[in-house]
Amino acid sequence: MFPGSKHEWLGAELRKQIEPLDAHTPLSTERELAVRYQVSRATVRTALRGLEAAGIVYRVQGAGTFVSDSTVSKTLTLTSFSEDMRRRASRPDSRVVVAGEVPAGSVIGGELRLSVDDPVVRLVRLRLADDEPMCLETSYLPAVLVPGLLGEDLSSSLYEKLDTLGIRPVRAEQVVTAVTTEDTEAGLLVVPPGAPALRVQRIGLDHRDQPVERTTSLYRADRYDLKFGVRREPLI
Numbered sequence: 001m002f003p004g005s006k007h008e009w010l011g012a013e014l015r016k017q018i019e020p021l022d023a024h025t026p027l028s029t030e031r032e033l034a035v036r037y038q039v040s041r042a043t044v045r046t047a048l049r050g051l052e053a054a055g056i057v058y059r060v061q062g063a064g065t066f067v068s069d070s071t072v073s074k075t076l077t078l079t080s081f082s083e084d085m086r087r088r089a090s091r092p093d094s095r096v097v098v099a100g101e102v103p104a105g106s107v108i109g110g111e112l113r114l115s116v117d118d119p120v121v122r123l124v125r126l127r128l129a130d131d132e133p134m135c136l137e138t139s140y141l142p143a144v145l146v147p148g149l150l151g152e153d154l155s156s157s158l159y160e161k162l163d164t165l166g167i168r169p170v171r172a173e174q175v176v177t178a179v180t181t182e183d184t185e186a187g188l189l190v191v192p193p194g195a196p197a198l199r200v201q202r203i204g205l206d207h208r209d210q211p212v213e214r215t216t217s218l219y220r221a222d223r224y225d226l227k228f229g230v231r232r233e234p235l236i
């Protein structure tokens with residue numbers, strides 16, 4: 001028995017049906033879905049509204065409901081991977097590939113404003129959405145800020161863990177680069193070696209403008225894009 005309401009059950013069923021479909025494939029009509037799943041049309045409508053709000057389908061007045069493009073659009077607000085996935089009604093998860101403490105070195109030390117010998121926590125995680133690899137993420141955090149972090153379960157949200165330590169990135173400097181995946185990266189992301197990817201390097205800063213993380217996120221280019229508004233400068 002499904003624990004939630006009927007429309008939640010139907011929403012979950014429809015999501016499974018939609019998953020293998022190409023973007024823009026039309027869904028059956030509300031009436032057909034009601035008959036097939038033995039529910040009322042109101043239930044179908046509520047379930048479809050939920051899927052629409054989650055960005056899984058879109059509706060065109062008079063034409064019906066269609067499968068949305070499965071590309072995740074990353075907007076320019078400072079969010080975590082877990083927040084991005086939940087917003088799309090996907091279940092975030094991580095597989096920890098590496099977790100340990102290393103000396104900062106000159107590059108990471110420079111970016112986190114630490115000395116070369118200062119310890120940093122290095123965390124490499126494969127980020128999953130509904131068990132599917134989306135992104136490979138390497139984070140460096142000043143060890144002094146995150147005592148005990150390495151003893152915790154690191155497969156859930158890093159930002160939520162930082163929050164409990166009173167650390168909150170409020171702004172970030174980011175650089176986006178188009179790259180191709182190397183063999184190990186491709187293996188983890190389950191894409192062919194050399195497949196295109198978007199590399200986003202983030203330096204997250206707290207309210208005092210102190211760097212608290214330096215993370216490189218390697219997103220599968222077939223699942224991610226970046227979405228941002230632009231504005232024309234007013235004519236003077």
Ligand code: 16G
Nearest residue numbers: 080081082157158159160200202215
């Ligand atoms: C995002 C951030 C990354 C951060 C991670 C935390 C970008 C480009 N990067 O992937 O810097 O470490 O979220 O996610 O958005 P979590 O809280 O789910 O572990």
